[in-house]
Amino acid sequence: MDQGVILTAESRPSPWGNVAKPIIQCSLAEVMSEELAKELQLEEESHTFPKEILTDDGPFLTGDNIDTSSDEILAQMLQTQFDKEFDAQLSREEKKFNGDSKVSISFDNYRKLHPCEESDSSEDEVDWQDTRHDPYKADKPTTTPKKGFIGKGKDITTKHDEVVCGRKNTARMENFTPEFQVGDGIGMDLKLSNQVFNALKQHSFSEQRRSARLHDKKEVSTAEKVVDPKTRLLLYKMVNAGVLETVNGCVSTGKESVVFHANGGRMEDQIVPAECALKVFKTTLNEFKNRDKYIKDDYRFKDRFSKLNPRKIIRMWAEKEMHNLKRMQSAGIACPEVVLLKKHVLVMSFIGKDQIPAPTLKEAKLGLEESKQAYYQVLSMMKILYEQCNLVHADLSEYNMMWHDGKVWLIDVSQSVEPTHPHGLEFLFRDCRNVSQFFQKAGVAETPNARELFNVVSGLNITSDNQVDFMAEIEALEKMNEDHVQMHGKKVSMYQKDDDGPPRIYDE
Ligand code: ATP
Ligand code: MN
Numbered sequence: 161m162d163q164g165v166i167l168t169a170e171s172r173p174s175p176w177g178n179v180a181k182p183i184i185q186c187s188l189a190e191v192m193s194e195e196l197a198k199e200l201q202l203e204e205e206s207h208t209f210p211k212e213i214l215t216d217d218g219p220f221l222t223g224d225n226i227d228t229s230s231d232e233i234l235a236q237m238l239q240t241q242f243d244k245e246f247d248a249q250l251s252r253e254e255k256k257f258n259g260d261s262k263v264s265i266s267f268d269n270y271r272k273l274h275p276c277e278e279s280d281s282s283e284d285e286v287d288w289q290d291t292r293h294d295p296y297k298a299d300k301p302t303t304t305p306k307k308g309f310i311g312k313g314k315d316i317t318t319k320h321d322e323v324v325c326g327r328k329n330t331a332r333m334e335n336f337t338p339e340f341q342v343g344d345g346i347g348m349d350l351k352l353s354n355q356v357f358n359a360l361k362q363h364s365f366s367e368q369r370r371s372a373r374l375h376d377k378k379e380v381s382t383a384e385k386v387v388d389p390k391t392r393l394l395l396y397k398m399v400n401a402g403v404l405e406t407v408n409g410c411v412s413t414g415k416e417s418v419v420f421h422a423n424g425g426r427m428e429d430q431i432v433p434a435e436c437a438l439k440v441f442k443t444t445l446n447e448f449k450n451r452d453k454y455i456k457d458d459y460r461f462k463d464r465f466s467k468l469n470p471r472k473i474i475r476m477w478a479e480k481e482m483h484n485l486k487r488m489q490s491a492g493i494a495c496p497e498v499v500l501l502k503k504h505v506l507v508m509s510f511i512g513k514d515q516i517p518a519p520t521l522k523e524a525k526l527g528l529e530e531s532k533q534a535y536y537q538v539l540s541m542m543k544i545l546y547e548q549c550n551l552v553h554a555d556l557s558e559y560n561m562m563w564h565d566g567k568v569w570l571i572d573v574s575q576s577v578e579p580t581h582p583h584g585l586e587f588l589f590r591d592c593r594n595v596s597q598f599f600q601k602a603g604v605a606e607t608p609n610a611r612e613l614f615n616v617v618s619g620l621n622i623t624s625d626n627q628v629d630f631m632a633e634i635e636a637l638e639k640m641n642e643d644h645v646q647m648h649g650k651k652v653s654m655y656q657k658d659d660d661g662p663p664r665i666y667d668e
Contacts, residue, residue: 247271387418391440394505395420403427403500403507404436411517416477416574417441421515422507424499432499435510437517441478441574442504458577471504478506481574484551491548493541494569511562511569518564521598526563531602537568538595542617551576552584556591558598579618579655580641585634589614620655 250267258264387395398404405423412419418440424432458480478501485508488495496508512518526534538561545551553560553576560572577584593610600607608616611630615621620637624630637655 387440391505394502395438398500398502398505398507399425403432404438407438408515411437415442419517421510421517427500430499433497433509435512435515436499437496437508437510439478439481439506439508440504441474441506458581460578474504477574478504480576481506481572484549484573484576487549487551488545488570488573491544493544493549494537494567495573496569496571511564511571518562518569521558521561521563521568524563526602528603530566531599532604532606533566534563534568535599535602535604535607538599539613539616541568541570542591542595542613545570545576546579546588546617547619550578552579552581552588553591554584554587557594582638582642585618585638585655586631588618589631589634592617618655 250270254265254267257267395404395407399407402425405425408421408423410418410420420438420440422436422438424434424436426432460480460483482498482501485495485498489497496511499507499509501507510517518524521534542553542556545553551573553570553573555572555575556570560570562569562571577587579585579588581587589610592613596607596610596613607613611622611624611627614630622630622633624633641655
């Protein structure tokens with residue numbers, strides 16, 4: 161410590177040495193200016209941590225050359241030492257606790273975290289870093305180990321590694337809001353200290369708040385208004401990666417999703433349609449709560465469901481829609497083509513033209529002849545969906561069918577399930593009722609009633625002539641299916657009717 165300080169009334173002695181200069185507030189332009197960057201870099205270098213305290217096993221503070229006049233460095237040193245001792249004690253406790261037991265309990269969660277790790281533990285922020293078009297990819301450490309070792313004890317990289325921390329911080333700047341200009345430093349091998357990174361992060365937040373206030377005053381694009389910042393960032397990244405050219409207006413704001421129009425860009429291994437629809441699943445769970453039954457009992461998603469948090473469940477809806485669309489696509493059913501799925505955002509081909517979505521069957525004013533054609537198409541699609549895709553739409557109605565290019569297109573299949581879903585046949589019956597009612601109202605004389613349609617689509621032969629009994633039979637079948645699952649521990653492959661007997665379940 162500096163012993164030569166002359167004590168006056170103005171300069172009180174501080175047990176920590178000299179009082180650090182207050183940080184001067186500056187604007188973003190200044191923060192990003194090159195001169196400042198140089199200054200910061202110089203300052204950084206002069207404030208570099210002594211090597212000894214950065215390695216886990218090194219001695220603590222040995223050299224005479226260590227500058228102890230900075231409160232900050234001193235405090236950091238003490239904190240590092242404290243953390244180290246704490247962790248060492250924890251390791252001893254852990255060892256004692258576990259003894260020779262084969263099953264051991266890890267105390268890892270109680271270890272002190274280095275501030276670098278602490279500053280960002282959200283898996284979301286670094287979840288998607290699309291580097292496919294990143295010319296710097298080769299130089300950029302995208303797979304930095306969180307902590308621990310690379311190789312067999314050699315080349316040990318600890319989380320305290322200053323260089324690694326610095327690079328990580330630089331990479332994290334990519335996750336600031338789109339409006340926050342971080343320059344092109346991300347691509348260079350730039351190492352940002354925690355201090356600088358945190359200052360920038362704070363600045364990014366306040367900029368975000370400020371720009372949100374500004375945006376309130378003037379009209380902004382619809383896309384920005386209806387989605388949360390994280391989604392906006394996701395959309396921005398898609399544009400940035402070139403997958404999309406632009407994200408345009410909002411086509412629909414439903415209960416569970418918001419749909420946008422976007423101009424397609426390009427992908428390396430895939431053709432991106434010129435017009436795309438982005439279905440953004442809402443990340444507020446409320447609307448989805450009553451739809452749990454569609455996914456909870458779907459064996460494809462069952463195991464994962466119970467372990468997931470609400471955000472992940474929403475992603476699962478998007479994933480489910482993607483899988484279902486793909487199945488339909490490969491069976492030749494007219495439906496949107498999947499382009500890309502990122503978290504809760506599904507990119508697909510746009511059904512419509514020049515940013516105007518095709519009308520739904522509800523909206524399209526079809527003549528009788530067209531209605532008749534539409535009916536036969538729907539019938540055929542329902543059969544293919546059931547037989548080839550092994551799916552029941554489960555929300556089929558005139559609202560989820562579009563009329564485009566003289567044919568019917570099926571959309572909105574996130575809730576679609578396999579027929580052997582515990583309520584699959586009930587859902588199918590409901591679909592049949594909607595379809596039957598719609599085309600009967602439209603005057604298509606060929607339209608059968610819901611029960612007949614159900615039998616045609618499912619290939620089952622349920623004979624009850626009234627709806628109550630019909631439903632009871634359906635439920636009995638579903639129950640049989642469930643019992644089969646209970647007994648054999650696996651689901652049945654499909655329902656099938658006997659030629660001269662009641663419907664039964666069929667196992668391959
Ligand atoms: P809702 O609650 O209104 O049913 P949703 O959340 O179930 O909405 P969808 O039914 O998939 O979402 O889509 C809502 C609307 O967005 C559709 O009625 C249609 O107008 C439009 N839309 C959805 N997908 C596409 C697409 N691929 N191309 C064009 N428009 C689409
Ligand atoms: Mn819908």
